[in-house]
Amino acid sequence: MSSIKVTVSGVEQAIEADQKPTHLFADNKEIVVCKINGLLRDLWTDLHDGDVIEGVTISSPEGLAVLRHSTAHVMAQAVQQLFSQTRLGIGPPITDGFYYDFDPPQPFTPEDLEKIESAMRKIVKEGQRFKRRVTTESDALTELAHEPYKCELIGIKGGGNDETNVEVGGTELTIYDNLGRDGQPVWSDLCRGPHLPSTKHIPAFKLMRSAGAYWRGSEKNPMLQRIYGTAWPSQDELNAYLELLAEAEKRDHRRLGQELDLFSFPEEIGSGLAVFHPKGGIVRRAMEDYSRKRHEEENYEFVYSPHLTKAALFQKSGHLDWYSEGMYPPMVMDEELHADGTIKRAGQQYYMKPMNCPFHNLIFQSRQRSYRELPLRLFEFGTVYRYEKSGVLHGITRARGFTQDDAHIYCTKEQMPGELDSLLTFVLNLLRDYGLSDFYLELSTRNPEKSVGSDADWAEATESLRKAALAQNLELVLDEGGAAFYGPKISVQAKDAIGRTWQMSTIQVDFQLPQRFELEFSASDGSKQRPVMIHRALFGSIERFFGVLTEHYSGAFPPWLAPVQVVGIPVSDSFADYLGDVISQMKKSGIRAELDSSDDRMQKKVRNAQMQKIPFMIIAGEEDMKAKAVSFRYRNGDQKNGVPIATAIAEITDAISTRIQV
RNA sequence: GCCCUCGUGGCUCAGUGGUAGAGCAGCUCAUUCGUAACGAGCAGAUCGUCGGUUCGAUCCCGACCGAGGGCUCCA
Incomplete structure (x- = not known):
């Protein structure tokens, strides 16, 4: 047997020509796939003289994707074992797991999933080897004649998105055979690979x-x-993932909304239309009041407009x-009909508003505007209705009626960069005040296929947005087109307490509406100029932000937002009057x-x-009453006994005014 | 909108082709108690709505309304 020279993990060495990466990495069980000359390959790949080989561990991002993709294959095999009439779609890895699309004779039931899962465990136990086989388009079409979806993929080879690429994205068309104990194929799937060496590596x-x-x-x-599944390098990691999901479920705002008596969706009102209960109302008002105060400090002017x-x-x-298909249908008013049903007098159509901007434009237009008034910042807590x-x-994060913290800024072209910069700073600081701290920004640029406005305008506005974003020293993601x-537009993405990302604020430049409304102001030279219009919402919608904060805090709102900040608990009834007096002082x-x-x-x-996740429990009994004091119990279970009344009140008012979490 | 699942007292859930139970919450009584559920009793449901099948439906079928998980969508 001849030998070849290869570089393994940076070290050049001579190996037998029939050695595979799986042999080279035999002593490291973490390595499940490898890179050969920079390309991700199976550990069973043939090696050639001069190849540069790096091991890829199961816990690396690429290793995880391979693990999950291989698990998807095992699932598809199990499904076809159990339901032989089922045709295959695609089965890519995704964040935290994988899925596979099937066309079964009957949709899967939960019991089916259990059966599939146990069939999968059997396949994993068998340790079937994933074997790569290069084929041609015509051979594959023959072999997979009974798989119409796969045939369709062969037809679009190379042109698909990332997901279809997993199946056919390589330069060669390949099929993976799963080999049973006897080395004979037991199942095959069109696939680009690579895969784990065998199913027992799952x-x-x-x-x-x-x-x-x-x-x-x-x-x-x-x-x-x-069918969605998840796969991990260890049982512990799988358990941790399942715990995270359980935690997310516990802090689901829809569940907490009911448990904490914050809001509900009465069926009588209609899908996606919420009512806020007194406690939810307090949280919401605290949110709105603070936002209003900050906007007033930033020279926003508050306006109101009708709902229809x-x-x-x-x-x-x-x-x-x-x-129009996103709007509630029109109400036709004052229409008169002839006896035969034909229209005698056309009525007037009224719509519920899905947006506030046209109203603000009318306010801008209500009289002549001077450059001296700009930037003009019109703000409204505007309730809009969209037939989603x-x-x-x-829940409350995607509803049919909701209230935007909506503002439109009218400024000159020259003012735009400065305005965007200060706006973004304002937005981020305000979000921080509500307790969010982990952000990244996303810049959405022009889609040349579909856009209005001149090239120069787009370039200028995009550049201003980019500069404003870069000034924040945050990660900036480009959303090309x-x-x-x-x-x-630029949008602010925030991570919550358990690491989920939410799109929060958006700042959007608009070249369309100023033109359609023919907005104008008088410039210093007396000429009429068109203002630049900026749409911006910090919360997106108040309801949505409410929902996000509820989940972020898991319902344990910081004192300044908590519906009830303090509850007084007398040790027995005889101390109720004493404690009641303390509570009155607090009120x-x-x-x-x-x-x-x-x-x-x-x-x-x-x-x-x-x-009820009340931040402060104030307890008083014999000892406290004698000492003219109270005892604290905090939400985390900590206690502090014998606190003088004035000190206790000061501690609480301080926590509220500084908006800290306790 | 599409696919699947679901809809039983305020909440969480059990249950059956012959008109319903539990726990919590509520009310009454009892208790007055140092940091996560004292006890007893009472009351509370035309089993989402409307049709159909059946001698008879909460249970089977259909439509609608609503909810959940996804897909698509979010100007």
Whole structure:
């Protein structure tokens, strides 16, 4: 046997020509795949003289993707074992897991998933080897004649997105055979690879759920059945992931909204339309009040506009042309009909507003504007109504009626860069005040296929946005071509307490509306000029931000936002008057304090307050009363006894005014 | 909108082709108790809505309304 020279992990060495990477890395069980000359390859790949080989561990991002993709294959094999009539779609790795799309005779039931999972465990146990086989288009079409979706992929080879690329994205068309103990193929799938050396390299996995999904992501295509799963390098990591999901479920704002009596969605009102209960109302008002105060400091002017308008306004803005299916249908007023039903007098159409901007434009236009007034910043807590598709509604974060903290800034071209810069700083600082601290920014640029406005305007606005973003020293992600047709935008993404990303604020330049409304101001030389218009919302919608904060804090709001800041718990009834007096003093200091005078035992009252996530429990009994003091119990279970009344009040008012979390 | 799952007292859930139970919450009584559920009793549901099948439906079928998980969508 001849030998060849290869470089393994940076070290040049001579090996037998029939040695594979799997042999080279035999002493490191963490290595499940490798890079040969920079390309990700199976550990069974043939080596050639001069190859440069690096091991890739199962825990690396690439290793995880391979693990998950291989697990998807095992799932597809199990599905076809159990349901032989099932045709295969695609099965790529995704964040934290994988999915595979199937076209089964019957949709999968939860019991099916259990069966599939145990069939998978068997396959994993068998240690089937993944073997790569190069084929040709015509051979593959013959071999996979019974797999119509796979044949379709062969037809679009190379042209697909990242997901279809997993199947056919390589330069060669390949099929992976799973070899049983006897070395004979037991199952095959069209796939680019690479894969784990064998199925026994799958340490931990779990099927999560099945769901419908359109073939290749288009709602014009048939609906396939997708099964989601997750796979990890160890059982511990799988458990940690499942715990994270359980934690996310516990802090789901829809669940907390009910448990903490914050809001509800009465069926009688309609899908996606919420009512805020008193406690939710307090949180919301605290949010709004603080936002209003900060906006006033930043020279915003507060305006109001009606919830509905004649069609003409949204015709002028263009919304009816491109957005009517997202709007509630019109109300026709004062229409008169002939006896035969034909129209005698045309009525007037009124629409619920899906946006506030046209109203603000009318305010701008209500009189002649001077350059001396600019930038003019019009702010409104504007409630809008959008007929979202039923399937997209999600608690309070995606609703059909919601209130935007909406402002439109009218300024000169020259003012725009400075305005965007100070605006972004303002936005981020305000979000920080609400307790979010981990951000990145996303800049959406022009889609040349679909946009209005001149090249120069776009370039200038995009550059101003980019400069403003870079000045923040935050990660900036480019969303190439992702802007709306009327102008570029920057959006602020925030991470919450358990690491999930939420899109928060958006700052959007608009080249369209000033033109459609023919907005003008008088410049210093007396000429008429068109202002630049900037749309911006910090919360997106108040309801949505409310939901995000609820999940971020898991319902344990910082004192300044908490519906009830203090609950007084007397050790027994005989101390209720004493403690009631302390609570009254707190109320006079502006603290949202309540006395629990129910006839529950104090332990029960503590439990109730704990479950309501009230920041401060103030307890008083014999000792405290004698000392003219109270005892604290904090949400985390800590205690502080014998605190003089004035000190206690000061501690609480201080926590509220500094907006700290406790 | 599409696919799947679900809809039983305020909440969480059990249950059956012959008109319903539990725990918590509520109310009453008892208790007055130092940091996460004292005890007893009472009350509370035309089993989402409307049709159909059936001698009879909360249970089977259909439509609608609503919820959940996804897909698509979010100007």
